[in-house]
Amino acid sequence: LNDSEAQAWRGLQHMVMALDAAMARQLSADTSLSYPDYVVLVALTDRRDGRRRVNDLAGELGWEQSRLSHHLRRMADRGLIDKIPCDQDRRGSWVEVTAQGRSAIRAAAPGHVELVRRLFVDLLSPAELEALADIAGRVLDHLRSDPDGTDPD
Amino acid sequence: LNDSEAQAWRGLQHMVMALDAAMARQLSADTSLSYPDYVVLVALTDRRDGRRRVNDLAGELGWEQSRLSHHLRRMADRGLIDKIPCDQDRRGSWVEVTAQGRSAIRAAAPGHVELVRRLFVDLLSPAELEALADIAGRVLDHLRSDPDGTDPD
DNA sequence: CAAGATTGAGGGATCAATCTTC
DNA sequence: GAAGATTGATCCCTCAATCTTG
Numbered sequence: 030l031n032d033s034e035a036q037a038w039r040g041l042q043h044m045v046m047a048l049d050a051a052m053a054r055q056l057s058a059d060t061s062l063s064y065p066d067y068v069v070l071v072a073l074t075d076r077r078d079g080r081r082r083v084n085d086l087a088g089e090l091g092w093e094q095s096r097l098s099h100h101l102r103r104m105a106d107r108g109l110i111d112k113i114p115c116d117q118d119r120r121g122s123w124v125e126v127t128a129q130g131r132s133a134i135r136a137a138a139p140g141h142v143e144l145v146r147r148l149f150v151d152l153l154s155p156a157e158l159e160a161l162a163d164i165a166g167r168v169l170d171h172l173r174s175d176p177d178g179t180d181p182d
Numbered sequence: 183l184n185d186s187e188a189q190a191w192r193g194l195q196h197m198v199m200a201l202d203a204a205m206a207r208q209l210s211a212d213t214s215l216s217y218p219d220y221v222v223l224v225a226l227t228d229r230r231d232g233r234r235r236v237n238d239l240a241g242e243l244g245w246e247q248s249r250l251s252h253h254l255r256r257m258a259d260r261g262l263i264d265k266i267p268c269d270q271d272r273r274g275s276w277v278e279v280t281a282q283g284r285s286a287i288r289a290a291a292p293g294h295v296e297l298v299r300r301l302f303v304d305l306l307s308p309a310e311l312e313a314l315a316d317i318a319g320r321v322l323d324h325l326r327s328d329p330d331g332t333d334p335d
Numbered sequence: 336c337a338a339g340a341t342t343g344a345g346g347g348a349t350c351a352a353t354c355t356t357c
Numbered sequence: 358g359a360a361g362a363t364t365g366a367t368c369c370c371t372c373a374a375t376c377t378t379g
Binding site for chain 3: 203206210235236237247248250251252255268271273274275
């Protein structure tokens with residue numbers, strides 16, 4: 030990698046690591062949710078019924094099934110979500126946000142969103158935000174078609 | 183967050199998560215190094231003497247001291263690095279890459295760099311790479327001046 | 336007391352193996 | 358046999374507490 034490539038690559042990694050750490054610290058200091066908790070609850074409350082199939086949720090979050098399964102168990106233990114057997118496909122199950130989960134995400138969202146603005150969104154121009162979204166889409170599409178980078182070009 | 187802001191923010195997180203996972207899988211499949219091992223060894227072998235103060239290394243990597251300390255212990259146990267007492271400041275210590283560590287990073291680097299190219303660098307224009315490096319620098323500078331986003335604007 | 340560094344405990348993430356249902 | 362999901366082992370990361378030297 031030449032200088033400009035390395036700077037982009039390492040800069041990207043450092044930026045996201047530092048931003049994630051800041052988000053995790055803020056949530057941990059001001060709320061009862063961890064950053065992963067927050068992300069799961071946002072996805073669940075995004076639609077009105079507040080439920081998802083576990084596998085769909087994993088895809089939406091970009092998480093491995095096993096990671097999600099472990100995390101959902103911990104969240105269920107703390108009363109943030111419920112697991113409900115799925116009648117249509119009895120291998121699967123639904124995850125549903127509880128009243129307590131809704132209340133926790135409602136309390137946590139404003140502070141989190143404000144931090145995303147202060148540390149990220151407000152520092153970028155609209156064109157830069159669009160360019161970033163475009164780049165991310167391109168890279169993720171390519172990853173989906175070639176998960177381990179083994180294709181000949 | 184409006185649509186374009188949310189797409190940039192979530193896209194960025196998903197992209198980096200997926201790229202890191204791909205890097206970790208490739209290293210784990212093809213070499214004896216984990217991704218964190220790789221990053222530490224790259225930093226150490228970047229300068230010719232192959233040694234660093236622990237604290238400097240943490241800053242360079244953007245890692246917390248405690249994380250680095252735990253990781254260095256595991257790497258020392260596996261013979262990849264040595265810890266050497268520092269005479270100038272007897273609170274501190276040096277980390278030095280071993281011959282085995284050098285050999286491991288030499289073996290791992292080409293495959294890793296090729297994957298970074300295939301999954302990331304080759305998908306971006308030079309202007310996009312430069313823009314990304316610029317954005318990362320800006321965000322990280324701001325984080326350094328206001329680590330927890332508590333400043334009034 | 337502050338700075339460099341380590342430790343132990345506890346939560347989080349990954350891999351391979353497993354179980355059930357399709 | 359494959360897909361949805363879980364489990365247990367293991368490694369990794371964070372936090373708070375600690376130790377030593379400046």
